Amino acid sequence: MLVLGVSAVSAIALNRGESISAMWFITAALCIYAIAYRFYAAWIAATVLVIDETRATPAERLDNGRDFIPTNKWVVFGHHFAAIAGPGPLVGPTLAAQFGYLPGTLWILIGAVLGGAVQDMVTLFFSTRRNARSLGQMARDEIGPIGGAAALIGTFLIMIILIAVLGLVVVNAMKHSPWATSTVAATIPIAMIVGFYMRNFRPGRVLEASTLGVILLLLAVAGGGWIEHNESLRGLFDHEGLTLAWVIIAYGFAAAVMPVWLLLAPRDYLSTFVKLGTVTLLAVAIIILQPHIHMPALTQFTDGSGPIFGGKLFPFVFITIACGAISGFHALISSGTTPKLLANERDIRMIGYGAMLLESFVAIMAMIAATVLEPGVFFAINSPAGVVGKEAIDAVAKINSWGFAVSVEQMNQLAKDMGESSLFARTGGAPSLAVGMASIFGNAFGKSMLALWYHFAIMFEAIFILTTLDAGTRVGRFMLQDMLGNIWPKMGRTSWMPSVIFTSALVVAGWGYFLYIGVIDPNGGVNILWPLFGIANQMLAAIALCVATGILVKSGKSKYVWITGLPLVWLVIVTSTAAWQKIFSDDVRVGFLAAANDLAAKLAAGVLPPEKAAVAPQLIFNQQLDAYLTMFFVAVLWVVIIDMLYVTYKYMLGKPVLPITEVAREPSRLVES
Amino acid sequence: MLEKLKAFWRYVRRLTGDDAYEQYLKHFADNHTNQEGLAEEALIPLSREAFFKEWQDKKWKGIKRCC
Numbered sequence: 082m083l084v085l086g087v088s089a090v091s092a093i094a095l096n097r098g099e100s101i102s103a104m105w106f107i108t109a110a111l112c113i114y115a116i117a118y119r120f121y122a123a124w125i126a127a128t129v130l131v132i133d134e135t136r137a138t139p140a141e142r143l144d145n146g147r148d149f150i151p152t153n154k155w156v157v158f159g160h161h162f163a164a165i166a167g168p169g170p171l172v173g174p175t176l177a178a179q180f181g182y183l184p185g186t187l188w189i190l191i192g193a194v195l196g197g198a199v200q201d202m203v204t205l206f207f208s209t210r211r212n213a214r215s216l217g218q219m220a221r222d223e224i225g226p227i228g229g230a231a232a233l234i235g236t237f238l239i240m241i242i243l244i245a246v247l248g249l250v251v252v253n254a255m256k257h258s259p260w261a262t263s264t265v266a267a268t269i270p271i272a273m274i275v276g277f278y279m280r281n282f283r284p285g286r287v288l289e290a291s292t293l294g295v296i297l298l299l300l301a302v303a304g305g306g307w308i309e310h311n312e313s314l315r316g317l318f319d320h321e322g323l324t325l326a327w328v329i330i331a332y333g334f335a336a337a338v339m340p341v342w343l344l345l346a347p348r349d350y351l352s353t354f355v356k357l358g359t360v361t362l363l364a365v366a367i368i369i370l371q372p373h374i375h376m377p378a379l380t381q382f383t384d385g386s387g388p389i390f391g392g393k394l395f396p397f398v399f400i401t402i403a404c405g406a407i408s409g410f411h412a413l414i415s416s417g418t419t420p421k422l423l424a425n426e427r428d429i430r431m432i433g434y435g436a437m438l439l440e441s442f443v444a445i446m447a448m449i450a451a452t453v454l455e456p457g458v459f460f461a462i463n464s465p466a467g468v469v470g471k472e473a474i475d476a477v478a479k480i481n482s483w484g485f486a487v488s489v490e491q492m493n494q495l496a497k498d499m500g501e502s503s504l505f506a507r508t509g510g511a512p513s514l515a516v517g518m519a520s521i522f523g524n525a526f527g528k529s530m531l532a533l534w535y536h537f538a539i540m541f542e543a544i545f546i547l548t549t550l551d552a553g554t555r556v557g558r559f560m561l562q563d564m565l566g567n568i569w570p571k572m573g574r575t576s577w578m579p580s581v582i583f584t585s586a587l588v589v590a591g592w593g594y595f596l597y598i599g600v601i602d603p604n605g606g607v608n609i610l611w612p613l614f615g616i617a618n619q620m621l622a623a624i625a626l627c628v629a630t631g632i633l634v635k636s637g638k639s640k641y642v643w644i645t646g647l648p649l650v651w652l653v654i655v656t657s658t659a660a661w662q663k664i665f666s667d668d669v670r671v672g673f674l675a676a677a678n679d680l681a682a683k684l685a686a687g688v689l690p691p692e693k694a695a696v697a698p699q700l701i702f703n704q705q706l707d708a709y710l711t712m713f714f715v716a717v718l719w720v721v722i723i724d725m726l727y728v729t730y731k732y733m734l735g736k737p738v739l740p741i742t743e744v745a746r747e748p749s750r751l752v753e754s
Numbered sequence: 755m756l757e758k759l760k761a762f763w764r765y766v767r768r769l770t771g772d773d774a775y776e777q778y779l780k781h782f783a784d785n786h787t788n789q790e791g792l793a794e795e796a797l798i799p800l801s802r803e804a805f806f807k808e809w810q811d812k813k814w815k816g817i818k819r820c821c
Contacts, residue, residue: 146781148812152768159769169821236817243821285806287772341814342807349819350770403821410820418816552819559815575815618821 086112090190093378094183100373103449106182107367110190110445114438117194122202122434126427129633129641130206134427137749139213139420149213151424151751154431160422162436163353164414165201166360168247168546169404169618170444175510176611177401178451178459179387181379184398185448192399192406193441196648200407200622201415202433203629203645208416209426210743215417220628220721222742223635227724231717232624236413237560238714239617241588243410244333244553245595246610247546252325252600253509253607254539259318260309260500262325264536265543266318267301268348269332275347291350295358298351298544302537309500326600329550330593337554337585345551352545359541363446363518366525376452376459381483388464389508390608391670396659399651400615405444407648409621411437424751450517451510457487458495462513465605466506476505500532508605511542557588598703601696608670613707616660620718623652627725634729635741653722660715664708673711677704774809775802 089109093101126132143149152160177185208214214222217236221229255262275294279287308314320328336344385393390401404410415433423429451459460480461469469476473489480487496504499516507513515538522534559575561584566573572580599606626649633642666672669679677700683689684697732738767773782799800808 144781146778146785147809150777150781153765155765156768164818165820167819167821247821280806280810284803285772285775287770287774288767291770340811342810345814346810408821413817414820418818549819549821552814552817555814556817614821 082112082115086116093186096378100375102371102373103367103453104371106186106374106445106449109186110442113190113194114442117198118430118434118438121194122198122430125199125202125434125644126430129638129644130203130429132206132426132429133746134425135749135752136426137747137751138209138423138426139744140423141749141751142747143212143421149421152422154424154428157419157422157424157428158432158436161414161419161432162439163357164418165408165411165436166356166440166443167404167549168250168542169408169410170440171447171514171542172250172510172611173402173405173615174444174448175451175514176389176463176607177398178376178448179380179382179389179463180394180398181383182374182376182448182452183378184383184394185402186445188398188402189405189441189444189448192402193437193444196622196651197405197407197411197441198434198437199644199648200409200625200629201411201437202429203633204412204415204625205419205423205433206426206429207629207632209420209423209429212744213417213420214742216412216625216628219416219632219742220624223628223739224631224721224724224728225739228624228628228721231721232621232628233560233564235409235617235621235624235714235717237557238710239410239614239621240553240557240560241591242595242610242614242617244550244557244592245599246607246614247549248326248329248333248592248596249599249606249610250509250511251543251546252322252329252596253507253605254511254515254543255320255325256322256507257319257503258501258539259315260305260532260536261539261543262318262320263308263314264301264305264540265547267304268298268351268540268544268547269344271297271301272344272348272351275351276343279347280342287350290347291354294347294351295354298355298540299537302533302540305536306500306532322600323597326593326596330589330596332547333550333554333593334585334589336551337558337589338581341555345548345555348544348551349548352548355541356545359518359538360443360446363450363521364442366521367446367449370521370525372449372453372521372524374449374452375454376456380456385668385671388460388468390612391668392612392659392662396655396662397612399655400612400619400659402444403615403618403622405441405447407619407622407652409618409623409625412621412625425749447514450514450521453521454513454517455485455487457481457485458492458516459513460485461487461492462504462507462516463510464506465508465603465608467602467604469506471506473503473505498531499535501535506605508607510607511539514542515539554585554588554592557591558584561587598699602700602703603693609673609704609707612659612663613711616656616663616711616714619652619656620714623649623656623718624721626652627721631725631728632741635732635738636743639733653718656718657715660711663711673704673708677701677708680704771809775805778805778809 089105092105140149140151174185217229217232220232271294275290279290383394457480469479477489515535518538519531519534523531562573599610626645629645662671667675669676680697680701728738
């Protein structure tokens with residue numbers, strides 16, 4: 082295993098030839114995961130955390146047959162994986178492929194086994210020992226009120242940025258594509274039909290309803306093709322990005338106010354089934370087909386001049402790929418949600434560590450799907466018009482000048498094959514991932530249906546992006562109601578309609594603003610929003626690792642503190658450097674303030690074309706706002722770190738600190754002794 | 755083979771929540787009987803419809819989906 086793993090990694094790392102088989106990626110990933118799981122994770126579980134199989138878990142002690150239920154470990158694994166794996170591990174690696182396949186792949190593998198999976202596992206463990214408390218509560222109980230507040234505000238802001246960037250990904254996938262737009266639109270009534278089915282027609286028959294829904298979804302993909310070719314209908318679904326953005330904003334508000342059974346819950350069933358099915362299919366297709374990677378190991382864009390987003394390899398590859406390597410968001414599922422189902426502590430390794438490895442594997446597959454494309458095609462799809470030019474001929478000339486071959490005819494033929502009018506400047510990662518997936522599926526299962534596969538892939542991404550959007554807006558609303566409830570108790574009542582409408586509108590306005598700016602930005606918006614999301618997500622991961630580190634020290638396990646301390650130090654370096662550059666860099670493609678000043682100077686000099694001058698004031702304001710937001714993220718991060726270090730310092734000197742809040746041991750009745 | 759398929763089917767039902775109501779009834783039967791001082795209503799489990807309603811509303815109160 083070790084030998085195979087080492088040789089696979091070196092094959093990937095040292096290959097400088099024409100192309101390399103994707104099988105090396107799969108082999109390297111599986112070997113690294115197996116070794117890490119068998120040795121590192123097992124060692125952490127046994128020696129550092131000291132898992133106690135005979136100790137009753139919260140699910141057993143507080144079993145109420147509803148949310149606390151001791152559950153079979155494979156079922157918990159399924160729930161946990163479905164919860165943590167969203168669109169993040171698909172989009173991040175696609176964008177980071179601009180540096181070449183190597184940096185992203187190495188970070189996904191190393192980041193997951195030493196960082197992300199450790200974070201998920203220790204958070205799951207500490208929450209399990211604390212009656213399934215949430216990360217925010219643990220931060221407050223173990224570190225102090227500042228840490229708790231930081232975790233809460235951090236979570237809320239991440240949610241806003243995440244929803245905005247995901248909304249932008251969907252908008253860019255639907256822009257001027259009647260097929261994609263009509264398919265995505267059809268998912269709404271389909272979800273409602275499923276909702277009615279399992280609420281009224283056959284209550285609780287989740288599987289029947291979901292099967293019906295998945296069949297309808299597949300019909301919707303095919304139906305979209307019919308609409309695309311129907312002259313009178315296609316106009317209904319052919320829209321500008323801005324129009325689609327407003328539709329998404331209106332939809333997000335409606336979804337947050339509507340009862341969950343009507344839209345959110347049924348859509349979640351569909352998206353979970355489609356997601357698990359498609360990811361499995363992709364893995365099977367890659368193994369059957371063994372496609373070759375065409376992207377070089379490293380591109381010249383490691384110097385920071387990349388078209389998809391500006392910034393050097395360090396630190397931006399570590400910011401761009403958050404989910405798939407380490408994602409702070411997971412700590413919110415690993416605490417509070419999953420521990421309520423855990424039947425035995427010995428399942429913690431498989432669920433906490435194992436599920437993250439599987440998510441990392443999804444990210445590897447996204448990396449493969451992005452890099453099997455010809456680099457010229459990859460850059461033509463993902464480079465915004467603001468960088469390569471609006472006209473196809475300019476874009477092709479620019480991409481050729483970077484040394485990547487692509488032609489206008491080739492792109493037109495590809496667009497035709499995929500059933501789209503154009504694939505130039507379709508930023509956000511979803512269209513290029515869909516092209517990659519369609520070519521893999523097409524080669525493995527028949528080429529005649531490329532356009533169907535493409536739109537299936539778009540539907541697959543859109544449906545669970547919209548689930549995240551619905552669920553995120555709703556959670557944001559609850560958090561806001563909770564906060565406002567401290568000031569005016571009536572606002573805290575989750576069923577009081579005026580409060581529901583007011584707080585939903587606030588949350589939607591928050592992400593709607595960033596979505597709007599992202600759409601009107603000629604550079605595509607993704608280049609601003611995705612790094613912001615990455616910084617925020619890594620900040621949350623650092624907070625989770627701070628909490629875990631603090632607890633390890635207070636439990637008298639200082640000698641093992643490096644298992645969370647090392648990834649923490651790395652994240653702090655990466656996040657702080659990235660934030661510093663995003664705020665203060667002189668490069669207008671990296672620094673928010675530099676970009677704002679540059680645009681302001683150009684506006685004042687009157688050198689901007691009229692359509693750009695019209696939106697310039699908004700873009701200037703937005704760049705400044707983003708700079709302050711980034712400063713705020715870093716400030717929150719450092720406050721939590723200093724707070725944690727202070728607690729550690731006091732503990733080391735033997736001074737009083739907040740007591741450890743681990744619940745006393747009770748023997749489990751579920752295991753035979 | 756048939757046993758394995760059956761086990762797989764049980765697993766799928768459990769994972770999706772298809773059998774949530776059956777689980778609830780089982781839990782109820784184990785925990786809510788022969789207890790003195792309980793009101794009459796407390797001994798009657800929720801209907802399938804009411805249970806599902808509550809189960810679903812409760813499920814989406816917290817953070818259930820990630821990035």
